[in-house]
Amino acid sequence: MVNLIWTVVVVxxxxxxxxxxxxxxxxxxxxxxxxxxxxxxYNLLIGRRII
Structure with missing residues (x-):
């Protein structure tokens, strides 16, 4: 999911x-x-949540 978000951001x-x-x-x-x-x-906020 994180890769998808970065792909959308780059595009x-x-x-x-x-x-x-x-x-x-x-x-x-x-x-x-x-x-x-x-x-x-969004990615920075979600990426910091390690459960």
Whole structure:
């Protein structure tokens, strides 16, 4: 599950960078960045829980 979250985060960041450099998408670019940041924070919080 953790690998899946990191994969989604990496894909979102790559799409954000592509959209930002090509200047398409407008608000969608920033939405992708926010989703990637939420994924990173979620992974950091969940990853620290060792039961």
């Amino acid at each position: 979102l960041v790559i799409l954000w960078l592509l959209g930002f450099s090509i200047h398409i998408g407008g608000t969608l670019i920033h939405l992708l960045l926010v989703l990637a940041l939420i994924g990173i924070v």
